[in-house]
Amino acid sequence: MLRIAVQAADFAPGEALDALAALGGGGIGCFLGVVRPPVACLTLEHYPGMTEAAMRRIAEAAVARFDLLGCVVIHRVGRLAPGERIVLAAAAAAHRGAALEATAFLIDWLKTDAPFWKKERLEGGEERWVEARAADVAARKGWGV
Amino acid sequence: MAIRVLYFAWLRERVGMPEESVAPPPDIATVGALADWLAARDAAHAAAFAEPGCVRAAVNQDFADRSAPVAPGDEVAFFPPVTGG
Numbered sequence A: 001m002l003r004i005a006v007q008a009a010d011f012a013p014g015e016a017l018d019a020l021a022a023l024g025g026g027g028i029g030c031f032l033g034v035v036r037p038p039v040a041c042l043t044l045e046h047y048p049g050m051t052e053a054a055m056r057r058i059a060e061a062a063v064a065r066f067d068l069l070g071c072v073v074i075h076r077v078g079r080l081a082p083g084e085r086i087v088l089a090a091a092a093a094a095h096r097g098a099a100l101e102a103t104a105f106l107i108d109w110l111k112t113d114a115p116f117w118k119k120e121r122l123e124g125g126e127e128r129w130v131e132a133r134a135a136d137v138a139a140r141k142g143w144g145v
Numbered sequence B: 001m002a003i004r005v006l007y008f009a010w011l012r013e014r015v016g017m018p019e020e021s022v023a024p025p026p027d028i029a030t031v032g033a034l035a036d037w038l039a040a041r042d043a044a045h046a047a048a049f050a051e052p053g054c055v056r057a058a059v060n061q062d063f064a065d066r067s068a069p070v071a072p073g074d075e076v077a078f079f080p081p082v083t084g085g
Helices: A013-021 A050-066 A096-113 A134-141 B009-015 B031-039 B043-048
Strands: A002-007 A027-034 A039-046 A070-076 A078-080 A085-093 A116-122 A127-129 B003-007 B019-022 B056-059 B062-064 B075-079
Touching (some): A002 A050, A013 A027, A013 A070, A013 A085, A027 A096, A039 A070, A050 A070, A050 A085, A050 A096, A070 A096, A085 A096, A096 A134, B003 B009, B003 B031, B009 B043, B009 B075, B031 B056
Parallel strands (some): A002 A070, B003 B075
Antiparallel strands (some): A027 A085, A039 A078, A070 A085, A116 A127, B003 B019, B056 B062, B056 B075
16 A cells, blocks of 8 residues: 655644554554744745655655555645644554664655755744755665665 | 756746746757756856756656756756755
């Protein structure tokens, strides 16, 4: 089971996890990304069409590599306030090791291989595009693919 | 047939438009050559492409490097390194 979504609307993490739990595996791994201060407003832009295709490739790679029963990747776009959910990556597997590793793989790849861009407005009013972090690229390379 | 060029994030802001249709001369046959040709169009394009090390590209919605071929009918996007997740 693969569920890929790019959407402006919020999502219900519990529903996504319940759907994964219903697949009969023994473990569900989950990463939930949230907007945090001092960011007053986060605006997410993406490349419609390419984004969904890239997310599907990432999810299919995770399913194959970790023998997953299913995974869910939901990424929001548009304007988000502190405390709002940005992204959910979750994976269901027979055991916890694969579920947790696959979750880390999904979010590491999502950060470097899916065409999203974040612009943040700080509490003082300053606006800036978030720069890619060398640590994210290193984390992605660490998976050796 | 023209090449459809898309811009995202600060490249979009600097160029001043999200997309345009261009018809470069036939010797413009790679992503890098197209970027250099676009940068020479006007000050706004020059500003967008001023830091080549910070510009990434996709051809027909797949990531591509400067040596990747481009041809009429292609969709070519230019954008900064991605920052999702």
